[in-house]
Amino acid sequence: MIAYKFLDEGGVSPFAGFRWPVGEWVEAAGAERCRLGIHACRRDDLPFWLGRELWEIELEDEVVAHRRKVVAQRGRLVRRVEAWNQALLEEFGRSVLGRTRGRFGSVPLVSGYIADIERFLALGRVPIAAFAAARAAELSGGAAAYDRERLRQAGWLADRLGLGST
Amino acid sequence: MRLEREVTCAELVELVTAYLEDALAPEDRERVEEHLVFCDGCSNYLEQMRATIAATGRLRAEDIPRELQERLLAAFREWTPA
Secondary structure: OEEEEEEEOOOEOOOOOOEOOEOOOEEOOOOOOOOOOEEEEOHHHHHHOOOOEEEEEEEEEEEEEOOOOEEEEEEEEEEEOOOOOHHHHHHHHHHHHHHHHHHHOOOOOOOHHHHHHHHHHHOOOHHHHHHHHHHHHHHHHOHHHHHHHHHHHHHHHHHHHOOOOO | OOOOOOOOHHHHHHHHHHHHOOOOOHHHHHHHHHHHHHOHHHHHHHHHHHHHHHHHOOOOHHHOOHHHHHHHHHHHHHOOOO
């Protein structure tokens, strides 16, 4: 299975601190969510895990699907998704702001999120801007609207990055 | 403790020790890490906790001055839960 993995600069895992080799299989003792295993995300999970570098990762053996990630016993970085860079991150932020403004700009209360998103983007904090956009949608249309906004964000990313439907 | 949806900053502060000790349920650990992706404040807090643990972990009991040790023990004895 091909999935995706956000890493810090230099190919370092943001939570485990593991420096990933490129092209070499990395094996874990098992595939237990958040403890053991190689963690990666599917296309629709991308907006939840934004990071500095995006890599395509091949997963093998048992791949366990979870709410917002997949976990496998073996994985190897296949290639870096070069299209993911600071400029695209900022463009993603602007797309989130534009959609939120278009949908909720004239809606009392919810429109307050727009100023929050603008402030976050001015500070370069795109992940929390995307979160705020989903919260705005939720305030307007309930939990399902939160999920739909996240799916829209994932669709935008996948489209701009030329990713498949994994 | 079981978290329903996204973790708030206040919840993360309560959970950080359990997170660092790998004592959270997997689903709660996942929510904590989701929060850390977008919350710079909590990421900084986590790093401060890690640094504090690393620094104090090197302390031996004899490294603490006697007077400070007594003040700390007195404070602990007087401590009552809020």
